[in-house]
Amino acid sequence: MAEDSGELADVLTSEARVVEIRTAMTARSHFLAASFWGRVQLGVGGLAAVLSAIAGASALSSLEGRNIIAGTLALAVTTLTAVSTFLNPNDRANAHLRAGNAYLALENRARLFYRLELSSGKAARELSRSVTRLVDELNELNHASPQPSNRIFRKAMKMATQIQRQPTTAERLQLTEAPSLG
Numbered sequence: 001m002a003e004d005s006g007e008l009a010d011v012l013t014s015e016a017r018v019v020e021i022r023t024a025m026t027a028r029s030h031f032l033a034a035s036f037w038g039r040v041q042l043g044v045g046g047l048a049a050v051l052s053a054i055a056g057a058s059a060l061s062s063l064e065g066r067n068i069i070a071g072t073l074a075l076a077v078t079t080l081t082a083v084s085t086f087l088n089p090n091d092r093a094n095a096h097l098r099a100g101n102a103y104l105a106l107e108n109r110a111r112l113f114y115r116l117e118l119s120s121g122k123a124a125r126e127l128s129r130s131v132t133r134l135v136d137e138l139n140e141l142n143h144a145s146p147q148p149s150n151r152i153f154r155k156a157m158k159m160a161t162q163i164q165r166q167p168t169t170a171e172r173l174q175l176t177e178a179p180s181l182g
Helices: 002-060 066-087 089-115 124-144 150-165 169-177
Strands: none
Touching: 002 066, 002 089, 002 124, 002 150, 066 089, 089 124
């Protein structure tokens, strides 16, 4: 039975690690997407505001052709405002930020499961239910969250891989506290 419980612990750890890794990549992709849409909001909204001010100033100026300048700028402002309204970058940025935080919370719970809960002495059935809940929550987040672009997701995968190669704070502390053999 001890061998079976060791195998079960390995399977449960493996499943929790899969949840942790997938959520790490997905959380980071949502944070990158939120940042992208925040920049779009600032860029389009800022440009629209600047062009609107220039259009108003040119309409009031006494320069030749001011009506052409004012009309062109007013058309540009209208176009940018329509694009901003259609894309709704502020809402997209907020949706990705919320999703990123939800994935990050799930990543933390998965890590705590295999680092703490798995060795807590709980019954195998309860531990299996915990992993099933983690997987179910991952599936629900995947279903309910907005989709980051493939380019952003690939960039996030690189970031997550680099982060996972770094030792945790606990591992760093163990390395510094380890007695020297010399």
